[in-house]
Amino acid sequence: MKQFFLQAALFFLVITGVYAQKIQSPDEFLGYRLGEQFTPHYRVVEYFKYIAATVPTVKLQEYGRTNESRPLLLAFIASPENASRLEDIRKNNLKLAGMLPGTGQPANQPAIVWLSYNVHGNEAVSTEASMKTLFAMVDPANTQTRNWLKNTVVIIDPCLNPDGRDRYVNFYNQARNAVADANPYAREHMEPWPGGRTNHYYFDLNRDWVWQTQKETRARVAMFNQWLPEIHVDFHEQGINEPYYFAPAAEPFHEVITPWQREFQNTVGKNHAKYFDKNGWLYFTRELFDLLYPSYGDTYPLYSGSIGMTYEQGGSGRAGVAVLTASGDTLTLTDRIAHHYTTGLSTVETASQYAAKLLENFKEFYNTSRTNPPGEFKTYVVKGGNSEKMKALAALLDRNGIQYGFGADRGSTGFNYFTGKIETFTIDKQDMVVSAYQPKSILMRVLFEPKTKMADSVTYDITTWSLPYAYGLRAFATRDMLKPASPTAPVTAEVANDVPNAVAYIANWNSLSDVKFLAALFKKNIRARYTETPVETGGKQFSAGSLIITRTGNEFLGDRFAATIKEIAAASGVTLQATATGFSDRGPDLGSDKIHFIQRPVIAVLGGDETSPGSFGQVWQFFEQQINYPLTVLRYRDLGRINLDKIGVLIVPDGSYDDLGNEKMLSWVRGGGKLIALEGAVAQLAGKKGFRLKAKEEPKDKDGKSDPYTNLRTYADREREGVKSSIQGAIFKVDLDNTHPLAFGFPNYYYTLKLDNAIYPFMENGWNVGVIKKNSYVTGLVGTDLKKKLNDGLLFGVEDIGNGSVVYIAEDILFRGFWENGKLLFSNAVFMVGN
Secondary structure, three states: OHHHHHHHHHHHHHHHHHHHOOOOOHHHHHOOOOOOOOOOHHHHHHHHHHHHHHOOOEEEEEEEEOOOOOEEEEEEEOOHHHHOOHHHHHHHHHHHOOOOOOOOOOOOOOEEEEEEEOOOOOOOHHHHHHHHHHHHHHOOOOHHHHHHOOOEEEEEEOOOOHHHHHHHHHHHHHHOOOOOOOOOOOHHHOOOOOOOOOOOOOOOHHHOOOOOOOHHHHHHHHHHHHHOOOEEEEEEEEOOOOOEEOOOOEEEEOOOOOHHHHHHHHHHHHHHHHHHHHHOOOEEOOOOOEEOOOOOOOHHHHOOOOEEEEEEEEOHHHOOOEEEOOOOOEEEHHHHHHHHHHHHHHHHHHHHHOHHHHHHHHHHHHHHHHHOOOOOOOEEEEOOOOHHHHHHHHHHHHHOOOOOEEOOOOOEEEEEOOOOEEEEEOOOOOOEEEEOOOOOHHHHHHHHOOOOOOOOOOOOOOOOOOHHHHHOOOEEEEOOOOOOOEOOOOOOOOEEOOOOOOOEEEEOOOOHHHHHHHHHHHHOOOOOEEEOOOEEEOOEEEOOOOEEEEOOOOHHHHHHHHHHHHHHHHHHOOOEEEEOOOOOOEOOOOOOOOEEEOOOOOEEEEEOOOEOHHHHHHHHHHHHHHOOOOOEEEEHHHHHHOOHHHOOEEEEOOEOOOOOOOHHHHHHHHOOOEEEEEOHHHHHHOOOOOOOOOOOOOOOOOOOOOOOOOOOOOHHHHHHHHHOOOEOOEEEEEEEOOOOHHHOOOOOEEEEEEOOOOOEOOOOOOEEEEEEOOOOEEEOOEOHHHHHHOOOEEEEEEEEEOOEEEEEEOOOOOHHHOOHHHHHHHHHHHHHOOO
């Protein structure tokens, strides 16, 4: 005991000494006042490192690196009493949630407040404010924050998106005038393509919390789930003419958000209002930013038991250091910093005042999740049969802390996602069983629920994302409480029916893992074939599109043939079937003309001012990070002086092009090129000379007359009137011709996340591979007027032109990198069509 008091006394003396010495403010450390200019990321890092080295109660942790190798940091700020026991505090918090064994105790446990800044790179005021907030939390002269830290541990992430931020800051610092030009149309307020909002691959990190397709998000959410804070705040900016926004949020709230979570948003908002009213600053609440889509920096924490909130300052990439607003006022960077600084401190203050109640309700949230989870369905069963897709789904659940198992001792009755009916089903040993009785029950339910209930039809983002549709896996939702028989899936052999001196290895083509396998084969210069029709060999059936790697044609591998193919398959997560003969049980033999070589294509994608950064980024990231296949980026403006003869595949992302499908491009297609048009690029080819795809005409009334009262509407209802013709990410069932290479590896249907009203007439002399017919709507918000029009039309098609082809993909099948089933369809367009 004496030793304990001695250590405590020494620690107190160290802390007292630190508070007695001068700690530099950001202004003093940087050599300029915050708000005079934007601070490059490396200088922000230096300031955080300086504080951590100077103040013993601050711990700094690098939790990851960006694609451009910038560090991702967390600063942990605590009282002297709590700074020495941070790991105990973290573990006790997880015990409260039931994520670690043991009974967590709220007594003497501080509430954890996590402040996240600058997820959108060009909303750059956030990081500036983070430095000021950090200093306030450690300033020896600030007795208020020292008192607040008795009941809280504060975590600050100064910049979630360093690559995007530096893209913006470097532009602005180079383009600005010596005296900032407040004219909103001055060059310094006009970011060049692609802008600084997104990360290196032009992904919106604020929509990636659940999916974790980006390395920044994956690293950050892993840390989030190690701490599970009671409060999480995401700092943003909006348009220059908007006042400040803070909680409470707008409807719709997802119904799983608890009364306490709703109530505390009001508590925090009222505390903010007190300071804003005192300073005469304008603000608004409850009008715009809803709490539905699960992958935001406010909703993901809410579905994980936290109080999740978004704060929005007017400004963003248009604001610079100073900008003239529509009201005639000048909005300065200094103003914007002050506002975010105020809400940050106000959040910590409120958390300190209500720490005990925060912890009590946090524990109750998780107790209810484990013992009495809300909702109609108590178990979700995902049918096996596609082991690669199941592995991908399991990896997503693992990253989010969602528990699952496999098999069960009985069957059940439940909602069949793919028929929309209540049916009886069996549960096999390879079927995934996800019980609602678990700590992450709420997040799990939100991700699996077949239909999302909404209290309001005016929402900020997509309204459906159900995992079985996104992964293309048959599933059932049941009211029964089912326990999985095994915590792990049955082990699948890497090579089935292996034989010495196999003449070939076959892999089913039905997942992204198979695409990775093909790309890896190409990288080793190994020749691969595919079967145009189903084939059966060794007692196993393989669908059209299945990969066949024969010893013939790959003689250069010699005695390493079998070992090399197996190694590549294992690294790609693909199961192989060995065959000792080219004589098939059913279907074509290996020497048949139904078995085709897959040519290794040279692939290019258009980028630049004409393209949508998000659409381009999804393609870029897919090739570089998901399948590791070389991709050449071309600017559209340079096509006129580029010889396309060496390009085999040209991908045109969504965008706005002056003369897409011009004679040069059409001539290249006739000569054997493959043009893949995505989303809006399809519309720009529809009806163009030389292309068979036509634009869809608007349906007319039977009598040819229109309703004279159609245009009579109420101004106050303008938002809801607009909903009638809008679509907020609804799921539709697409009928597929899976005998065509564009649909290889699929059943005769596909579920698409429809984001717009694009639909085209069936082609008379082309391949209508993916179409929607009547009653194809499944779930999600789509306006009544638009729903009537979305039927009997083409979404995916191919037309042959000369020796080449044009692939029309009118949907965003790579949407935000998480619509897993679309990746195979896109890969078919790239590798299978035209081979």
